[in-house]
Amino acid sequence: MDPTSKRRRIERSPSPTYKLDGDGDDYEPYIPLSQRRQEKLARFSSLGVNSERQRAKRLEEEQEEREDALKEEERLREKARKERTLLIEAQEVQRRKATEDAKKSEGEKAEEADQEILEAIRSRRKLVSDLELAKGIHYTDPLTASWRPPRYIRERTEQEHQKLRDKYHILVEGEDIPPPIEHFEDMKIPEPILEHLRSKRIVTPTPIQLQGIPAAFSGRDIIGIAFTGSGKTLAFCLPLIMLALEEEKKLPLVRGEGPVGVVLCPSRELANQTYENVNVWCSALAREGKYPQLNSLLCMGGISMSEQSHVLSKGIHIVVATPGRLIDMLEKKKFTFNNCKYLCMDEADRMIDLGFEDDVRNIISFFKRQRQTLLFSATMPRKIQDFARESLIKPVLVNVGRAGAANLDVLQVVEYVKQEAKMVYLLECLQKTPPPVIVFSENKNEVDDIQEYLLLKGVEAVAIHGSKSQEERQYAIKAFKSGSKDVMVASGVASKGLDFNEVQHVIIFTMPKEIEDYVHQIGRTGRSGKTGIATTFVNMNTPEQTLLDLKYLLMEAGQKVPPFLASIDDPRAAQGGSLKGCPVCGGLGHSISNCPKLEETQRRQMASHRNVDGGGY
Numbered sequence: 163m164d165p166t167s168k169r170r171r172i173e174r175s176p177s178p179t180y181k182l183d184g185d186g187d188d189y190e191p192y193i194p195l196s197q198r199r200q201e202k203l204a205r206f207s208s209l210g211v212n213s214e215r216q217r218a219k220r221l222e223e224e225q226e227e228r229e230d231a232l233k234e235e236e237r238l239r240e241k242a243r244k245e246r247t248l249l250i251e252a253q254e255v256q257r258r259k260a261t262e263d264a265k266k267s268e269g270e271k272a273e274e275a276d277q278e279i280l281e282a283i284r285s286r287r288k289l290v291s292d293l294e295l296a297k298g299i300h301y302t303d304p305l306t307a308s309w310r311p312p313r314y315i316r317e318r319t320e321q322e323h324q325k326l327r328d329k330y331h332i333l334v335e336g337e338d339i340p341p342p343i344e345h346f347e348d349m350k351i352p353e354p355i356l357e358h359l360r361s362k363r364i365v366t367p368t369p370i371q372l373q374g375i376p377a378a379f380s381g382r383d384i385i386g387i388a389f390t391g392s393g394k395t396l397a398f399c400l401p402l403i404m405l406a407l408e409e410e411k412k413l414p415l416v417r418g419e420g421p422v423g424v425v426l427c428p429s430r431e432l433a434n435q436t437y438e439n440v441n442v443w444c445s446a447l448a449r450e451g452k453y454p455q456l457n458s459l460l461c462m463g464g465i466s467m468s469e470q471s472h473v474l475s476k477g478i479h480i481v482v483a484t485p486g487r488l489i490d491m492l493e494k495k496k497f498t499f500n501n502c503k504y505l506c507m508d509e510a511d512r513m514i515d516l517g518f519e520d521d522v523r524n525i526i527s528f529f530k531r532q533r534q535t536l537l538f539s540a541t542m543p544r545k546i547q548d549f550a551r552e553s554l555i556k557p558v559l560v561n562v563g564r565a566g567a568a569n570l571d572v573l574q575v576v577e578y579v580k581q582e583a584k585m586v587y588l589l590e591c592l593q594k595t596p597p598p599v600i601v602f603s604e605n606k607n608e609v610d611d612i613q614e615y616l617l618l619k620g621v622e623a624v625a626i627h628g629s630k631s632q633e634e635r636q637y638a639i640k641a642f643k644s645g646s647k648d649v650m651v652a653s654g655v656a657s658k659g660l661d662f663n664e665v666q667h668v669i670i671f672t673m674p675k676e677i678e679d680y681v682h683q684i685g686r687t688g689r690s691g692k693t694g695i696a697t698t699f700v701n702m703n704t705p706e707q708t709l710l711d712l713k714y715l716l717m718e719a720g721q722k723v724p725p726f727l728a729s730i731d732d733p734r735a736a737q738g739g740s741l742k743g744c745p746v747c748g749g750l751g752h753s754i755s756n757c758p759k760l761e762e763t764q765r766r767q768m769a770s771h772r773n774v775d776g777g778g779y
């Protein structure tokens with residue numbers, strides 16, 4: 163028997179009266195036949211009602227399905243109609259654009275394309291970190307400084323300040339620009355430092371110092387652009403030393419405290435050189451015991467931090483660093499930026515646009531308070547300035563000469579030398595001047611080959627490039643600086659910004675693709691007011707666009723343009739386009755769409771930026 167029907171019957175008979183045997187499982191109460199018939203009838207009739215309902219429901223569902231299908235059909239028809247219209251519209255737009263484009267000159271089209279690229283650059287993120295904003299550090303006014311120019315200078319009129327700027331060809335931009343000061347003595351620099359500078363024949367400020375130092379002493383953010391070898395290092399280090407001195411005088415720093423400020427450099431060599439300068443100036447300050455000793459720390463890859471443990475055991479006033487190692491130290495909490503107020507980037511354009519951008523942003527995120535930010539370089543094209551400016555507070559732009567222009571104290575000679583004749587001709591070229599001479603090549607293997615060749619010919623030469631160990635690099639720089647070696651063969655990046663004593667002659671064995679690199683390379687001579695010669699070898703392998711950049715640069719600097727360069731025509735002129743320089747690299751012979759730096763930037767961004775030649779880390 164079906165157990166459910168049994169249960170049903172049991173439920174329907176809630177009050178069993180008799181139990182014959184067992185526990186009742188087999189028990190079946192008696193139901194009269196008439197009652198059972200009635201129940202059966204009722205069951206059948208209810209079944210009939212259900213099937214009626216189901217049929218109605220099915221019909222309803224079928225109807226709904228039909229309606230849905232009709233709606234879907236209609237929707238698809240509508241979609242197809244719209245798509246056709248969009249397609250037709252798109253075709254019409256294209257047709258219109260093609261007609262408009264046909265009316266435009268090649269030059270106009272090129273300018274439009276340039277604008278698009280510029281827009282893309284503009285849309286890049288600001289240097290200020292999101293973290294910094296999230297931490298609530300938001301300020302709209304520059305830092306307030308206690309330094310004031312001497313009263314007699316403050317009382318001068320703005321016209322008088324401008325006259326002085328004009329005299330030194332200093333261009334400025336910004337609000338409430340502090341006055342230029344013509345004498346170090348009027349800058350209220352401590353006497354021991356002045357005395358040291360005098361001993362190095364640094365007696366009167368260079369134009370970038372004359373305007374940059376008072377602006378930095380006043381607490382202002384700065385974008386400083388000036389020729390290679392024009393004394394930018396002093397312009398950004400002196401204000402940091404003064405700031406550190408002020409802090410130390412207020413409350414001496416003890417172990418675990420500091421730094422007050424940091425100088426960031428794109429290469430180890432530059433960091434090392436800047437650190438040495440800072441150290442010398444700090445020692446000079448403390449020499450007579452009138453001023454406290456300020457401690458500085460060099461923070462870069464390739465040196466062991468245990469060497470610096472004696473500095474870490476005291477308060478640190480100044481850190482000079484390359485980005486990678488600095489981040490490492492900050493992450494390991496070797497020191498903090500809790501009280502750091504000053505951030506300077508040397509060769510700032512390189513730091514921002516060549517792979518270090520994220521590192522810089524990361525470093526900025528460690529600051530816990532308002533800071534003064536300074537960016538210095540010899541080559542900072544307008545667009546990089548604009549980009550950087552967004553991250554600064556009411557910055558003062560100090561510009562001496564066009565950003566990217568060559569130093570006028572360098573006599574530039576460009577010679578056509580066949581590839582196979584270069585080595586032999588190099589020997590001849592070395593006779594042009596007495597040593598020291600720097601020979602530049604873009605290629606590490608070529609650097610090694612040139613050094614080997616020179617050594618074979620009995621020339622005392624050292625070599626430096628990114629694949630050399632830190633010790634080898636330091637040895638080469640030291641030997642060349644001390645004068646024990648006559649020639650240094652170098653790859654471009656490894657020696658950028660380096661200041662060697664009175665280099666007489668720079669020979670560019672292979673012309674770099676980017677004109678900015680050329681400007682930096684020839685800038686190793688003709689420094690601090692002295693004159694120098696730069697000889698550059700070019701040939702069939704030099705890209706025409708690079709030659710055109712070179713031609714315009716020579717023309718701008720009033721140098722002799724050799725006939726083979728003069729005969730190169732500018733394709734932009736033929737297209738009727740604008741002959742403005744490239745806003746990205748400052749090259750005068752091409753527009754942004756052909757910018758070799760932009761290509762290079764993209765390439766480098768794809769590669770790991772920690773591996774850049776000259777390795778910051």
Ligand SMILES: Nc1ncnc2c1ncn2[C@@H]1O[C@H](COP(=O)(O)OP(=O)(O)OP(=O)(O)O)[C@@H](O)[C@H]1O
Nearest residue numbers: 364366367368390391392393394395540659661690
């Ligand atoms: N006011 C000055 N008078 C004379 N010499 C100076 C003065 N200031 C700096 N110098 C010297 O000029 C040389 C170049 O200075 P520095 O290295 O700061 O140049 P720079 O502008 O940073 O160049 P680069 O762009 O190539 O890095 C140094 O040897 C420095 O001692």
